[in-house]
Amino acid sequence: MTEPLLSESINAKYAAPHQQDYHSSVSTPDGNNSDSAPLLESHPGRTSSGASFGSSVFNLMNAIMGSGILGLAYAMACTGILGFCFLLLIVASLASYSIHLLLKMCDQTGITSYEDLGLRAFGKLGKATVAATILIQNIGAMSSYLFIIKSELPVAISGFLADHQSRSQWYLDGQILLVITAVCIVLPLALLTKIGFLGYTSGLSFLFMLYFTVVIVVKKWAIPCPLPQNGSMSNDQFSNLSECEPRLLTISFQSAFAIPTMAFSFLCHTSVLPIYCELRRPSKSRMQNVVNTGITLSFIIYLLSALFGYLTFFDKVDSELLQSYKKYLPQDLVIMTVRISILLAVLLTVPLIHFPARKAVMMLLFHSRPFSWITHILVTVALVTTVVLLAAYVPNIRNVFGVIGATTSTCLLFVYPGLFYIKINSENFTSLQKLSALTLLVFGICVGVLSLSLIVSNWVVHQ
Numbered sequence: 001m002t003e004p005l006l007s008e009s010i011n012a013k014y015a016a017p018h019q020q021d022y023h024s025s026v027s028t029p030d031g032n033n034s035d036s037a038p039l040l041e042s043h044p045g046r047t048s049s050g051a052s053f054g055s056s057v058f059n060l061m062n063a064i065m066g067s068g069i070l071g072l073a074y075a076m077a078c079t080g081i082l083g084f085c086f087l088l089l090i091v092a093s094l095a096s097y098s099i100h101l102l103l104k105m106c107d108q109t110g111i112t113s114y115e116d117l118g119l120r121a122f123g124k125l126g127k128a129t130v131a132a133t134i135l136i137q138n139i140g141a142m143s144s145y146l147f148i149i150k151s152e153l154p155v156a157i158s159g160f161l162a163d164h165q166s167r168s169q170w171y172l173d174g175q176i177l178l179v180i181t182a183v184c185i186v187l188p189l190a191l192l193t194k195i196g197f198l199g200y201t202s203g204l205s206f207l208f209m210l211y212f213t214v215v216i217v218v219k220k221w222a223i224p225c226p227l228p229q230n231g232s233m234s235n236d237q238f239s240n241l242s243e244c245e246p247r248l249l250t251i252s253f254q255s256a257f258a259i260p261t262m263a264f265s266f267l268c269h270t271s272v273l274p275i276y277c278e279l280r281r282p283s284k285s286r287m288q289n290v291v292n293t294g295i296t297l298s299f300i301i302y303l304l305s306a307l308f309g310y311l312t313f314f315d316k317v318d319s320e321l322l323q324s325y326k327k328y329l330p331q332d333l334v335i336m337t338v339r340i341s342i343l344l345a346v347l348l349t350v351p352l353i354h355f356p357a358r359k360a361v362m363m364l365l366f367h368s369r370p371f372s373w374i375t376h377i378l379v380t381v382a383l384v385t386t387v388v389l390l391a392a393y394v395p396n397i398r399n400v401f402g403v404i405g406a407t408t409s410t411c412l413l414f415v416y417p418g419l420f421y422i423k424i425n426s427e428n429f430t431s432l433q434k435l436s437a438l439t440l441l442v443f444g445i446c447v448g449v450l451s452l453s454l455i456v457s458n459w460v461v462h463q
Contacts, residue, residue: 050280053290059275059352060268060294062205065301066141066349067148068265069209070342072302073309074319075258080249084258084306091262092299098417098440099272099291105424106273107284114273114356115363118416121423130416131360134270137408138357139387145346145353146391149181150174152322156339159331175392181347182388189351190358190380194278208345213305215338216321220308223328227316246311260451264405265302266295269412270356350387357383406451414444 051059076084106112111120114134118126154172170176225244276287309321318324322342325335361379369375418441427434 050282051275051278052280053286056275056279056287056290057294057297058206059278060271060290061209061298062345062349063268063271063275063352064266064294064298065205065209066265066346067145068261069212069302069305070321071261071319072265072306073313073317073321075261076306076310077247077315077317078250078252078255079258080247081307081310082248083250083255085303087258088262088299088303088306091259091266092295094440094443095263095266095268095413096291096295097436098414099269100288101417101421101437101440102269102272103276103284103287103291105421106276109424112273112276113359114270114412114416115360117420117424121420128364131363133408133411133416134356135360135364136404137267137412138270138353138360139383139390140404140408141353142350142357142383142387143390143394145350146178146182146186146387147394148346149343150178150391152339153177153181153343155326156336156343159336159339178388178392182384185347186350186354187381187384189348190354190384191377192351193376205345205348208341209301212338212342212345213301215334216305216312217308219325219329219332219335220312222332223312225312225314227313227328244314246314256450256454259447260406260410260454263413263447264409266298267409267413268294269417271352274355274359354380354383403452403455406448406455410444410448410451414440414447418444 072084072088079087102114102117105117109117109120111117115127115131118128118130120126122129151174154174154177157177158172272287272291275290276282279287279290305321309324310317313324313328316324318327322335322339325332325338329335358376358379361383362375366375366379418437418439421437422429422434422441425434425437429435
């Protein structure tokens with residue numbers, strides 16, 4: 001497949017090296033591009049193979065799937081089975097379409113960075129806005145993931161301890177465990193200059209998510225319905241039998257939280273273009289196949305885990321699914337291993353999210369400087385330290401990062417792709433593509449405003 005503008009821009013950069021700006025000339029000492037280099041820069045004589053199709057799919061799925069999978073069963077309880085399936089399909093389709101717009105703009109302009117699309121559309125202000133949005137979004141996401149590590153890892157470890165063992169040991173302190181995991185796992189992976197290496201950890205994370213889904217399906221038949229009233233499986237007092245009837249469609253005030261939860265669960269746009277950079281034989285159609293494959297597999301895993309999680313607990317499902325199993329199967333060995341697996345999956349997602357966050361900092365603060373390992377290390381350490389401090393000392397980050405998700409996630413998933421396409425593409429405004437992009441833009445604005453309004457309303461009601 002030929003890529004006229006993209007391949008011409010790449011070849012032109014190497015044909016006239018004296019005219020290269022910072023973004024086309026900077027490289028690491030081993031020849032790899034720095035955080036500020038164009039994402040698809042590829043020397044005609046390059047011999048490195050790049051990331052394979054499978055590794056790229058794993059990277060994308062690792063960027064998609066995180067803590068959001070724990071809240072989808074609750075979203076199904078709020079919308080009903082049919083309502084959830086319809087909304088999940090809509091959000092997944094729109095996520096794939098918005099990525100299609102990004103890739104199409106990259107193919108048409110030769111621009112291969114989210115931030116530079118903002119530059120092309122609205123100048124330096126557009127680029128800075130996109131970079132700041134990516135930075136805030138990823139700091140919020142990394143902090144929320146590490147917050148789960150801090151709160152859930154001690155519970156998982158204590159489940160393997162005998163009842164007589166002390167619960168005050170250092171290895172049951174969430175903050176100590178948070179620092180250890182950040183220093184020993186997150187930081188070394190975050191220091192990588194190319195995320196193709198994370199294909200190995202992404203594959204492992206995908207296996208954890210798959211294992212989580214399989215166990216959720218199997219454990220559907222391990223918990224009786226009606227559920228025990230006090231959570232004890234040995235107690236003879238059960239809830240009303242009518243609570244075991246699944247709802248096909250539910251519309252309530254809580255249903256409005258479903259789309260924002262799903263949108264957050266499918267957000268991977270900040271990692272798409274870096275993954276495109278690392279893809280072997282990069283092309284728009286090949287990368288779109290990666291996206292479609294990753295989103296489809298994620299959709300299946302999300303649907304299965306949500307469906308069987310909901311059919312296990314029905315309206316009593318917790319907003320975090322693992323908490324429901326903690327209540328009814330507190331000493332179940334398989335559930336304990338699932339908890340460890342989901343924690344590791346979330347933990348391995350953090351370094352992948354860190355890559356575009358560091359790239360945004362480089363573009364905002366060091367865009368005119370050559371690559372430096374010192375700068376690279378300092379920025380990485382500063383970002384990791386920031387998210388660790390947020391996860392360690394913020395007592396309840398759900399509402400704080402709910403606001404971030406309702407604003408930055410919506411912008412990156414729906415608003416920016418539609419807005420940039422309308423501004424950059426030269427098609428007639430009444431063309432089908434531009435009207436579709438406008439629809440995506442309006443949908444994103446409505447979802448963002450609705451989500452933020454609901455979060456603020458929730459604050460007011462509870463205060």
